[in-house]
Amino acid sequence: MEDNNLHLSLKRKNRFESTKSGYDVVIVGGGVNGLGTAWDAALRGFKVLLVEKGDIGSGTSSWSSRMIHGGLKYLEKYDVPLVRESLKEREWLVKSAPHLVRELRFIIPFYKNNQNSAMILRLGMIAYDILSFDKSLKSFEFFSRKKILEKEPGLNPKDLKGGCAYSDAQVDYSERLCYEIALAAKEAGAEILTHVKAIDLNVSNGKVNSIKIKDELSGEEVDVPTKIVINDAGPWIDDVWPKEHISLPRMNGGTKGTHLVLHSFPGAPSDAFYYESDDARPMMVIPWKDRYLIGSTDIPFVGDLDTASATQDEYDYILYETNKVLPEAKLTKKDVIYAYTGVRPLPYSEGSKVSDITRRHKIVDHKDKYDGLYTLVGGKLTTFRQVGEDFGDILSKRLGKNVKCKTRKMKLPGGNITSMEELRNQIKNTGINETLIRRLADQYGTIGVKLSKFIMEKPERQEVIDEAFGLTVGEVEWAVTFEEAYRLSDVIARRIMTGLEDDLGLGSIEPVSKICAKILDWNEERRLQEIELYKNYIKRLEVK
Numbered sequence: 152m153e154d155n156n157l158h159l160s161l162k163r164k165n166r167f168e169s170t171k172s173g174y175d176v177v178i179v180g181g182g183v184n185g186l187g188t189a190w191d192a193a194l195r196g197f198k199v200l201l202v203e204k205g206d207i208g209s210g211t212s213s214w215s216s217r218m219i220h221g222g223l224k225y226l227e228k229y230d231v232p233l234v235r236e237s238l239k240e241r242e243w244l245v246k247s248a249p250h251l252v253r254e255l256r257f258i259i260p261f262y263k264n265n266q267n268s269a270m271i272l273r274l275g276m277i278a279y280d281i282l283s284f285d286k287s288l289k290s291f292e293f294f295s296r297k298k299i300l301e302k303e304p305g306l307n308p309k310d311l312k313g314g315c316a317y318s319d320a321q322v323d324y325s326e327r328l329c330y331e332i333a334l335a336a337k338e339a340g341a342e343i344l345t346h347v348k349a350i351d352l353n354v355s356n357g358k359v360n361s362i363k364i365k366d367e368l369s370g371e372e373v374d375v376p377t378k379i380v381i382n383d384a385g386p387w388i389d390d391v392w393p394k395e396h397i398s399l400p401r402m403n404g405g406t407k408g409t410h411l412v413l414h415s416f417p418g419a420p421s422d423a424f425y426y427e428s429d430d431a432r433p434m435m436v437i438p439w440k441d442r443y444l445i446g447s448t449d450i451p452f453v454g455d456l457d458t459a460s461a462t463q464d465e466y467d468y469i470l471y472e473t474n475k476v477l478p479e480a481k482l483t484k485k486d487v488i489y490a491y492t493g494v495r496p497l498p499y500s501e502g503s504k505v506s507d508i509t510r511r512h513k514i515v516d517h518k519d520k521y522d523g524l525y526t527l528v529g530g531k532l533t534t535f536r537q538v539g540e541d542f543g544d545i546l547s548k549r550l551g552k553n554v555k556c557k558t559r560k561m562k563l564p565g566g567n568i569t570s571m572e573e574l575r576n577q578i579k580n581t582g583i584n585e586t587l588i589r590r591l592a593d594q595y596g597t598i599g600v601k602l603s604k605f606i607m608e609k610p611e612r613q614e615v616i617d618e619a620f621g622l623t624v625g626e627v628e629w630a631v632t633f634e635e636a637y638r639l640s641d642v643i644a645r646r647i648m649t650g651l652e653d654d655l656g657l658g659s660i661e662p663v664s665k666i667c668a669k670i671l672d673w674n675e676e677r678r679l680q681e682i683e684l685y686k687n688y689i690k691r692l693e694v695k
């Protein structure tokens with residue numbers, strides 16, 4: 152599709168063309184892991200390009216349970232190093248992005264027929280606590296049957312033996328988390344091009360020498376010289392290169408996971424719930440943005456990764472399991488506002504049971520056939536910084552630059568916060584409408600102070616165009632002008648965040664698209680086309 156904008160698109164076109172000058176490393180995929188890799192590598196002084204075929208964070212990183220967690224369930228597999236690594240990263244994230252990542256208390260009910268006995272769960276809790284010895288979150292506590300029923304009266308009392316509470320963390324908007332990592336990488340010097348797809352790899356004498364990329368908005372293609380290529384394409388890793396040209400064994404064995412989004416319901420818990428399904432899988436009921444997120448499923452997936460959506464079986468499974476543990480809920484499909492589905496990037500292993508597939512990340516070095524090409528297999532949302540550090544260490548060694556990882560001691564761009572109260576005061580002092588303060592602080596962190604000043608500069612930017620959300624004209628202008636949003640879906644789904652509201656952002660799509668059109672110089676035909684594309688995009692979320 153033609154991109155008509157003269158100012159921003161010309162700038163983007165120039166940036167695309169200047170990639171011909173070459174890089175130390177080109178990263179494919181702008182999910183949490185590719186972005187974490189770009190951030191680490193740029194901070195070590197490497198010349199970095201990241202290309203993302205869609206928008207920042209538009210892949211699996213948008214469709215998770217939004218938990219920043221140690222992974223209690225990995226203890227069942229005795230994967231202590233993975234749990235310790237995840238708990239360390241959880242603590243780093245709680246401190247580095249306190250506006251986006253916050254403590255969440257979980258309740259685990261113990262039932263007579265659980266696969267794990269109450270004793271095993273107790274031992275698991277103690278181990279989780281010991282492995283997070285450096286945490287700032289609360290410790291676990293155990294409850295008798297009577298106490299847990301007092302605390303959560305909606306719980307099914309049949310065969311209930313007791314329970315416990317423990318803490319993990321939650322990221323409300325993993326989309327904004329991804330954007331902030333991208334911003335951090337850009338500030339460190341990385342070039343990040345969205346709507347740009349990696350389409351081929353050029354290899355001579357077994358060594359990578361360039362990558363071919365295509366601008367999905369203009370159709371233009373260029374060859375970008377580079378020493379290293381990192382395939383960070385999540386569940387797409389096997390689809391990046393043309394098979395007839397680059398032949399590698401299958402690496403991804405991703406499983407599909409669906410979450411349902413609902414309003415509060417009878418018996419809804421005040422804390423999050425973590426419980427065992429009939430088939431001994433972990434299920435969660437999570438308070439999220441004044442609603443509940445329930446799920447998820449875990450099913451081997453083959454199909455179109457870009458349009459994976461919930462099936463009737465998944466609705467039935469999730470609703471049945473929720474009604475089982477919270478019998479007053481009596482949830483049906485009619486209660487579901489929308490559903491979202493993602494495919495976990497997991498290592499492929501023929502014939503393995505889904506629950507047995509490791510959740511650890513692995514870096515594959517393809518030096519035997521394509522020296523200079525690396526692929527990330529797996530990798531959670533929680534551990535993106537560690538993935539970046541691992542790649543940074545490889546790059547430092549390989550390219551002979553003795554620079555240590557810097558991200559561990561850094562914060563994300565909006566995260567330099569002494570206290571949320573002080574941040575809210577700073578936003579308040581800009582004179583912004585009182586009703587916006589809390590949301591801007593939570594959504595943007597310290598960036599919210601700059602954004603509030605921007606909104607207050609012009610009265611027309613203060614106009615509210617989505618009453619329920621409190622969205623202002625200024626926020627849309629900010630997203631398009633400063634936050635690398637080029638499509639309507641980038642703006643609605645991953646910057647201003649109305650795309651996760653009950654109406655999926657449709658209530659304000661007209662004014663939002665008009666602001667985008669003005670700044671991005673879209674004609675009326677293009678504006679209407681963007682609206683259609685967005686409506687098409689959200690079809691996967693609608694309850695069918």
Ligand SMILES: Cc1cc2nc3c(=O)[nH]c(=O)nc-3n(C[C@H](O)[C@H](O)[C@H](O)COP(=O)(O)OP(=O)(O)OC[C@H]3O[C@@H](n4cnc5c(N)ncnc54)[C@H](O)[C@@H]3O)c2cc1C
Nearest residue numbers: 180182183184204210211212216218349385408493532533
């Ligand atoms: C149901 C579910 C629940 C989960 N819950 C949690 C959780 O609670 N906590 C947690 O820590 N983790 C969780 N995860 C895992 C986590 O979400 C993912 O592992 C993580 O987001 C993967 O990030 P990524 O960057 O590797 O991949 P992605 O986010 O998928 O990013 C890969 C990117 O590569 C791009 N791409 C693909 N091909 C190309 C190409 N040719 N050129 C350019 N770009 C390309 C894609 O568009 C995509 O944006 C969950 C996952 C699922 C599915």
